[in-house]
Amino acid sequence: MIILGIDPGLTVTGWGVVAKSGSRLSHVANGQIRTDNKATMAERLVELDSALAAVIDIYKPDTGAVEEVFVNVNPQSTLKLGQARGVAMVAVARSGIPVAEYPTKVIKKALVGTGGAEKQQIQHMLKILLPGVQLAGEDASDALAVAITHANMLGSHR
Template sequence: MIIIGIDPGLTCTGWGLVAKAGSRLSHVANGQIRTDASAGMADRLVELDAELTRVILEHRPDAGAVEEVFVNVNPQSTLKLGQARGVAMLSLARAGLKVAEYSTKVVKKALVGTGGAEKAQVQAMLKVLLPGVKLAGADAADALAVAITHANMMGSHR
């Protein structure tokens, strides 16, 4: 089974795929999608959708999960993040995948054991769980963490 995790963002959306066979996990791919900051909002959302659709069609995941929105100090940033998250959820749902959602705290707790873990701790755990993984960046690492969380919670998530 292949699971895709998405860490949505308008400037940069991370994606990561893991394969689950029994209790074993292995890295499939990870990457980041950057939209053109000089383009209009609608064009950026279309670009994000097109790239996520390309990744989904290339890797054909069986399940998908998206990180939940956290509220920023800046309401404009929160709105933009929410729009990118909506596109991510739409891309997965259009591909016929059920979409799970996990908060940042749940993802950190699932990987590191504490919801207050630092990004460096999450990335270190990814390297333990997925030996040899080359991370495309911080957002791709977060997306892989979402995918692993979903892989481990799928049985209890239903």
């Protein structure tokens, strides 16, 4: 089973793909999508949608998961994040792929054992769970964490 994880953001969206066979996980790919901050909101969302569609087309995931939006101190930032998250969910769903959602604390707890884990702890655990993985950046590592969380929540079928 191929699983796509997405850490949505308007400026940078991380994506990570893992393969699950029984209880074994392996790294397939990860990356980051950067949108042009000089473009209009609509243009940036289209750019994000197109880039995610390309990732889906290349890796052909069986299922996907997106990190839920946390409420930011700045309401404008939260709204922009929500729009990027909506585009991510639509990109996956449009492909006929089931989409799950996980709160940040659940993802951190699933990977590190505590909902208050730091990014360095997540990256360290990713290197243990996916030996040899080269992380494209913080957002890509967060996306791999989303994918692994989803893989674990799916159980060990397939």
